[in-house]
Amino acid sequence: MQNYPMPGHPASLPEIQIAHAGSMGLLAALHTRCFTPGWSARDMARLLAMPGSLGLIAVRGEPVGFLVGRQVAQEAEIITIGVIPAARATGIATALLGDYLLRLSAQQIAEIFLEVAVDNHPAIALYAAQGFTDVGRRPDYYTTVGKNGIRTDAIVMRRRLPNANPASENGNSTGD
Template sequence: MACLKLDARALNGLWNADHWERELSDPRRICVGIAEGSDNLSAVACGWIVLDELQITVVAVDPEHRRQGLGRTVLKQLLLDASSAGARQAFLDVAEDNHGALALYGALGFHTIGRRSGYYRNGKDALIQSLELQTDIKLN
């Protein structure tokens, strides 16, 4: 499974095969990816919609393809797809020291609305970020 391979490279094996199977088969979830060939995924962004909210569950880019705009591309498409499906607000969690991700999310209009202390396995805090899809989304 291409998502599992990308997960291992980009996220150090955050999710297992069962988790990816649920992510990809649930009709309430949206996944957007960029692939090179049939089994080589370079970037992916996924989320699930509950009522009018998109909870972004993962944004991953292969380390060999970072800083080429792929994360921005898949995340923007995820936001557009979610908005078309009725989502009005997006949320995500990001490690407070993930400066690359924070820069990407900030460039798209996300802002920090809270903190989850000790959220990650390594004890680091997560910042809760939010974006109003109808008013804040920056597509350029």
């Protein structure tokens, strides 16, 4: 699945691979390069063992980013997404999100949610560029390591997904 829109980054498409049982160490290593504390291979295995979970790995010469999402009934959520620092701002996260959204649309998933820290401006900009809108707030949701345990609110963002099966649309759109 590579035909996602990537305005601004036409020459740098990464390959998007689906994580498998042997990918847990790699996912944990990528996560640890993006978040403190990082998640372990065991954490990743536990996440990806949940029904409806999917892990994606972006490869551009080497693994440079990842996404873990989960779908339940007609909804999905982004559990975590990250790109290693050296590969940021080159369209990797856009490619990962685009790939995941296409997969969800193909399965008739209606909407997708995520939580993001109010001060994570690159991530908020990424999600806004991908059509997510702010639909709520979770006070004191994150505890930031290294900042004396200061707590940060999360913004809840949602994107409704187009129905990828035109035959079943029949004017019953849930679009924003």
